Amino acid sequence: MPQILTGDGTKTWMLRDRKSQFTRWGAWMIGTIIFLWCWKQISDATTWFFVWDAPRIAADIGGRAIPPRWSYMEKLWEPLWDTLNIATLGTFFALLMAVPVAFLAARNTTPSALLIRPIALLIIVSTRSINSLIWALLLVAILGPGVFAGMIAIAIRSIGFCAKLLYEAIEEIDTKQVEAITATGASRWQVMAYGIVPQIMPAFAGIAVFRWDINIRESTVLGLVGAGGIGLQLKGSLDTLAWPQVTLILIVIFGTVIISEWISAKVRGAII
Amino acid sequence: MLHLQQLSKTYKTGDKALNDVTLEVPGGQVLALIGPSGAGKSTLIRCINRLVEPTSGNVILDGQNITKLGAHGLRKMRRRMGMIFQEYALVERLTVMENVLSGRLGYVGFWRSYFRKYPQTDVDEAYRLLDRVGLLEMADKRADELSGGQRQRVGIARALIQDPALLLVDEPTASLDPKTSRQIMRLICELCRERDLAAIINIHDVKLAQMFVQRVIGLTKGVVQFDGPPEGLTEEVLTRIYGEEDWKETIEKIEEEDEAET
Numbered sequence: 001m002p003q004i005l006t007g008d009g010t011k012t013w014m015l016r017d018r019k020s021q022f023t024r025w026g027a028w029m030i031g032t033i034i035f036l037w038c039w040k041q042i043s044d045a046t047t048w049f050f051v052w053d054a055p056r057i058a059a060d061i062g063g064r065a066i067p068p069r070w071s072y073m074e075k076l077w078e079p080l081w082d083t084l085n086i087a088t089l090g091t092f093f094a095l096l097m098a099v100p101v102a103f104l105a106a107r108n109t110t111p112s113a114l115l116i117r118p119i120a121l122l123i124i125v126s127t128r129s130i131n132s133l134i135w136a137l138l139l140v141a142i143l144g145p146g147v148f149a150g151m152i153a154i155a156i157r158s159i160g161f162c163a164k165l166l167y168e169a170i171e172e173i174d175t176k177q178v179e180a181i182t183a184t185g186a187s188r189w190q191v192m193a194y195g196i197v198p199q200i201m202p203a204f205a206g207i208a209v210f211r212w213d214i215n216i217r218e219s220t221v222l223g224l225v226g227a228g229g230i231g232l233q234l235k236g237s238l239d240t241l242a243w244p245q246v247t248l249i250l251i252v253i254f255g256t257v258i259i260s261e262w263i264s265a266k267v268r269g270a271i272i
Numbered sequence: 273m274l275h276l277q278q279l280s281k282t283y284k285t286g287d288k289a290l291n292d293v294t295l296e297v298p299g300g301q302v303l304a305l306i307g308p309s310g311a312g313k314s315t316l317i318r319c320i321n322r323l324v325e326p327t328s329g330n331v332i333l334d335g336q337n338i339t340k341l342g343a344h345g346l347r348k349m350r351r352r353m354g355m356i357f358q359e360y361a362l363v364e365r366l367t368v369m370e371n372v373l374s375g376r377l378g379y380v381g382f383w384r385s386y387f388r389k390y391p392q393t394d395v396d397e398a399y400r401l402l403d404r405v406g407l408l409e410m411a412d413k414r415a416d417e418l419s420g421g422q423r424q425r426v427g428i429a430r431a432l433i434q435d436p437a438l439l440l441v442d443e444p445t446a447s448l449d450p451k452t453s454r455q456i457m458r459l460i461c462e463l464c465r466e467r468d469l470a471a472i473i474n475i476h477d478v479k480l481a482q483m484f485v486q487r488v489i490g491l492t493k494g495v496v497q498f499d500g501p502p503e504g505l506t507e508e509v510l511t512r513i514y515g516e517e518d519w520k521e522t523i524e525k526i527e528e529e530d531e532a533e534t
Binding site for chain 2 (some may be wrong): 177180181184186187189190195198201202
């Protein structure tokens, strides 16, 4: 009852009454206490000497890392190419598997909501829940180190992401267009090709470039666990304390990510 | 040609949309289905081509019982029934030509339709129909670039290329302005006459219905309340269909317009 009648008969208006105001104040109070308590816990577990020392160490490493060792670039072209391949092929295979999963998971296209839909959803959740770095660790153990393991890791990790966005797009289509195609006497597959696919095409293309863009970033670190690409060089340089090489690699990764983001923004702009 | 026998539809929610509707439509007859929103007009047409499964009753087209058909038989039967929709229901991202040709999906195989390799006779017919509805130069435009009236013309072409015996028309003018509404209604009725098609037209606009059709059916709460010529829509009948309201205006205006046109 935000409306209050005061003594002289005028109606005043407040957003919240006294009780809900008090509840809100209490909630903020509890939140603040929790925050301060957590801060205390973290603070106790921190060796503050190292933290106070951090600026000096950072400056020291920074000093060693500059200038970047530009001549190292000739050894980076190949791993960079590998990284792009891991991302691109990984995205491609992910999409190949995500499309059927998405159609099986979408409420309006699944053949069986009781049996098949839960399986498709399980695939989506399980592939999404494990980070690509962990997939890569597993796959390096199974397939041996190299680009192939990285590509499969990226592909598996991306299935859930792509399938989830795609099945949401399928569920949001305009059913009238589907109805109209069905009414012509079209078969189940024709309804899919004419009534559904044209409607989800923009979403599909958007998802593909978006995931490709993410995968470029993810594939730069896969080398850390031996799954190929530029991360392998990064790990080698870090392990040997070759700071000027690390700087160069970071610059290259930065450049690649910017370019991939620019491309995906352009492509998405062209579609919508 | 088309017989509906005691057609009933009860939705899962318990709503009785159609209640024992029995109707006979002779070949070549254009009839209007009027009634308040929620009277079951849309359900009735969708039960005929089984976009909605009727709960009980029979739909018989040219001696074949549609309600008893299996998936394959139903597909073949749907080719005989062209459907035109309220909001056009074109595939927005496909071209006008693709939309028109999609009316042939019941006749061509999957891969031919997927690669848009329709038989030349279909393509010829598509051009002829686009010319007839006045959209020949729009063939390669995307459907979402067209205006409402133009889209509905594409929808009409798509229904006609099926080579149907019957048109099921669901509120064809509900999203159009008054002038375009008349043009679209006139076009539908002309085409029905040219090709000797029967048509069931759901329509809100009583006046518009009276202007164009030979027979009017009034539906209220899934029950046929009126079945007769448009002149039979008296004040008393409209009250029976729609409920209490001042209907004099509606009826008088028609007569004036009729005089003006003749």
